[in-house]
Amino acid sequence: MIDATVGLGGHAAALLERLVPGGFLLGLDRDAEALELARGHLAPFAGHFELVHGDFRDLAGHAARHLGRGADGVVMDLGVSSYQLERADRGFSFLADGPLDMRMDASQGRPASELLARSGERELERILRECGEERFARRIARAIAERRGRLRTTGDLAALVEAVVPRREPRLHPATRTFQALRIAVNDELGALEAALGTLPQWLAPGGRLAVISFHSLEDRIVKQALRGFASEGVVTVVTRKPLRPTAEEVAANPRARSARLRVAERQCETGKMPVRP
Numbered sequence: 001m002i003d004a005t006v007g008l009g010g011h012a013a014a015l016l017e018r019l020v021p022g023g024f025l026l027g028l029d030r031d032a033e034a035l036e037l038a039r040g041h042l043a044p045f046a047g048h049f050e051l052v053h054g055d056f057r058d059l060a061g062h063a064a065r066h067l068g069r070g071a072d073g074v075v076m077d078l079g080v081s082s083y084q085l086e087r088a089d090r091g092f093s094f095l096a097d098g099p100l101d102m103r104m105d106a107s108q109g110r111p112a113s114e115l116l117a118r119s120g121e122r123e124l125e126r127i128l129r130e131c132g133e134e135r136f137a138r139r140i141a142r143a144i145a146e147r148r149g150r151l152r153t154t155g156d157l158a159a160l161v162e163a164v165v166p167r168r169e170p171r172l173h174p175a176t177r178t179f180q181a182l183r184i185a186v187n188d189e190l191g192a193l194e195a196a197l198g199t200l201p202q203w204l205a206p207g208g209r210l211a212v213i214s215f216h217s218l219e220d221r222i223v224k225q226a227l228r229g230f231a232s233e234g235v236v237t238v239v240t241r242k243p244l245r246p247t248a249e250e251v252a253a254n255p256r257a258r259s260a261r262l263r264v265a266e267r268q269c270e271t272g273k274m275p276v277r278p
Contacts, residue, residue: 001073002063002203003027004056004196007081009038015075016045025049026066028056030105030187034083055105057192060202070205070267078193079215080183082256092183094158094175100151102179102186112182113152121145131190131218132181136165140178154179180216190218197226201235206269209239213262220261227265239264 001019003012006027016025025048029035032053042049050066056076063071084090088098091112100113110118119127121141128137143164144151151157161175168174184190204210210227214220220243230236243261251258 001025002059002067002071002075004059004074004076005029005078006038006051007031007034007077008083009041011075011077012038012042012049013045015073016042016048020045020048023048024067026062026071027051028054028059028062030055031081031084032105032107034081037083053105055192057195059196060199063203070201070203070208072205072208074204074208074210076196076210076212078189078213078219079256079260088154091154092179094154094173094179097153097155100154100157102183104187109186112186115182115186116144116148116151116157127185128178128181130181131184132177133217134177134181139164184218190222193219193222194226197223200226200230201267204236204267206267208267209264210236210267211262211264213260214243215259215261220263223263227263230265234268236265236267239266 001015001023003015003025006012006029009027012025012027016023019025027035027038027042027049029038029051030053035051035053039051042051052062052066054062056062059074063069080092084104085093085095088096089101090106091098091101100111100116102112103109116124121144124141124144125137128134128140134140140161143160144157147160151160157178158173158175161178162173165174200210212223214223224243227236227238231238240263243263246257246260
């Protein structure tokens with residue numbers, strides 16, 4: 001099996017409990033720090049897993065190199081981990097003041113501070129509108145363009161957004177969608193998801209299942225459309241007609257799960273209709 005977003009290893013451990021002794025798990029993650037912590041968490045299953053620092057954009061390549069074939073099951077949890085959100089120095093959250101970074105792989109790419117410094121007002125508006133579905137994208141983009149020289153930390157950005165955007169929902173901070181949009185743009189999350197799903201026939205074995213957990217409509221729409229497309233070609237059967245949502249008990253135990261949506265598809269066993277995509 002493949003855990004394409006291994007994080008701290010929670011899903012991987014649950015999978016390995018069912019895979020051992022006869023199975024093997026490949027875990028991928030862009031966050032090298034999280035991988036090292038996951039390695040310790042999964043130590044009881046030594047010999048039955050391999051962890052790789054990499055992007056699931058190249059899921060087909062990882063499967064070929066480390067498994068030699070498609071996996072019998074693949075899990076993709078698209079949410080930001082609690083570990084990342086709680087680390088102020090990573091810059092994912094406005095709950096604690098930290099640098100405007102937001103990179104899932106701190107070894108490459110441009111941090112959010114550079115994105116804000118180099119992007120014009122129209123580009124910022126596009127990012128906020130497309131990646132954050134932010135109604136006040138133009139107002140926020142204008143404020144960032146006017147004051148970007150004074151935006152040094154997550155607290156600075158959150159305060160700026162709070163000053164120009166009315167609080168619409170009691171439980172939702174006005175900067176929530178802005179931070180989501182910048183994180184998605186910094187890490188090209190939607191592009192990576194589209195690239196990974198586009199090569200599904202190369203990394204999911206016949207009879208294998210794919211489970212994807214998304215946390216906002218942008219991701220869920222990409223997953224839904226990709227699975228529908230492959231279903232129309234006879235490549236997969238969509239198991240979940242509608243996405244599964246967490247129960248009230250699950251949300252009470254983990255409030256961050258309230259927006260989670262799970263979609264599952266199974267690779268068909270007929271070989272005649274399976275296109276090999278680049």
